[in-house]
Amino acid sequence: MQTPTSAKKHTHDDAPDTAEAFRRLASMPPGPERDALRDGIVEAWLPMADRLAGRFRSRGESFEDLRQVAALGLVKAVDRYDPERGHAFESYAVPTVTGEIKRHFRDHMWTLHVPRRVQDLRNRVRSACQDLSQTSCDHRPTVAEIAGHAGMSEEDVRAGLEALESFSALSLDAELPGSEDGYSLSDALGSSDPALDTVVDREAVRARLAALPERERAILYMRFFSDMTQSRIAEELGISQMHVSRLISRCCGQVREQVMRDVA
Numbered sequence: 001m002q003t004p005t006s007a008k009k010h011t012h013d014d015a016p017d018t019a020e021a022f023r024r025l026a027s028m029p030p031g032p033e034r035d036a037l038r039d040g041i042v043e044a045w046l047p048m049a050d051r052l053a054g055r056f057r058s059r060g061e062s063f064e065d066l067r068q069v070a071a072l073g074l075v076k077a078v079d080r081y082d083p084e085r086g087h088a089f090e091s092y093a094v095p096t097v098t099g100e101i102k103r104h105f106r107d108h109m110w111t112l113h114v115p116r117r118v119q120d121l122r123n124r125v126r127s128a129c130q131d132l133s134q135t136s137c138d139h140r141p142t143v144a145e146i147a148g149h150a151g152m153s154e155e156d157v158r159a160g161l162e163a164l165e166s167f168s169a170l171s172l173d174a175e176l177p178g179s180e181d182g183y184s185l186s187d188a189l190g191s192s193d194p195a196l197d198t199v200v201d202r203e204a205v206r207a208r209l210a211a212l213p214e215r216e217r218a219i220l221y222m223r224f225f226s227d228m229t230q231s232r233i234a235e236e237l238g239i240s241q242m243h244v245s246r247l248i249s250r251c252c253g254q255v256r257e258q259v260m261r262d263v264a
Contacts, residue, residue: 015090016044022083042071042078045093049074052097056105066101073100086249091256118163124150125160208255216251223248 018041025041028034053070057063077093128150132141141149147157209217215237222228222236230248234241 015048018044018089019083022081022089026083038078042075045074045078045089046071048090048093049097052094053101055098056101061105066104069101069104070097073097076100087256088253091260094260118159121152121156121160122163123160124152125157126164128152205255205259208258212251212255216247219244219247220251 021037021041025034025037028037049070050067053063053066056066073096074093077089077096080096081089081092083089125146128146129141132145132149143154143157143161146152147154150157152160209220212220219233219237222233223230228236230244231241234244237244
């Protein structure tokens with residue numbers, strides 16, 4: 001099947017025009033034809049997923065693995081994208097793919113950043129502990145025993161043991177030492193502020209909003225900060241509701257494209 005692309009100019013050179021393909025996909029029933037169209041869309045956007053995976057090079061994970069994770073995020077983005085919401089697929093896919101990659105690092109990589117030398121010590125200590133455990137089951141190997149078996153200094157053994165503990169974090173639901181009533185670390189933590197999720201987004205668009213003409217800024221403020229309807233805004237400014245709708249769509253699209261270009 002031919003990949004659903006065109007020569008239309010986009011924010012990035014590798015961004016295909018799949019708007020029509022997504023509209024068709026949303027209206028098609030499950031079946032081989034829909035699956036083929038979906039696969040074509042995914043294939044068309046794979047260069048973007050590879051580009052996002054490339055941003056995470058040199059972080060201790062192979063690029064091929066990162067590409068696979070990014071491709072998985074892309075598939076999720078294609079399956080969840082709703083063209084009726086009005087935003088471009090790229091603006092939805094980029095955070096989805098990036099989030100999938102970051103989740104991979106969170107779930108499969110080191111909880112804390114550990115220098116390469118300490119990682120090597122950790123591996124040697126773990127191997128020595130496994131060998132000693134097979135020969136002596138009555139006690140946990142001591143630092144001196146590990147050092148003698150692995151040919152390491154006791155100081156290096158201690159560093160390796162600390163690294164073993166930092167490889168995975170203690171669950172917040174784990175009961176705290178000395179607690180007899182099931183009290184865990186999560187019980188001592190405050191709740192997160194939902195408003196923090198919007199801080200990065202607000203900072204990203206602040207400069208672009210400030211560059212808009214005064215009337216457009218006022219319309220966006222009334223719509224998204226004062227929660228005014230388009231009809232009410234039209235009455236306030238003495239213009240038609242249709243004109244207000246067009247201005248909002250144009251301004252949002254302009255700001256979105258500029259922000260996406262800034263983070264590329």
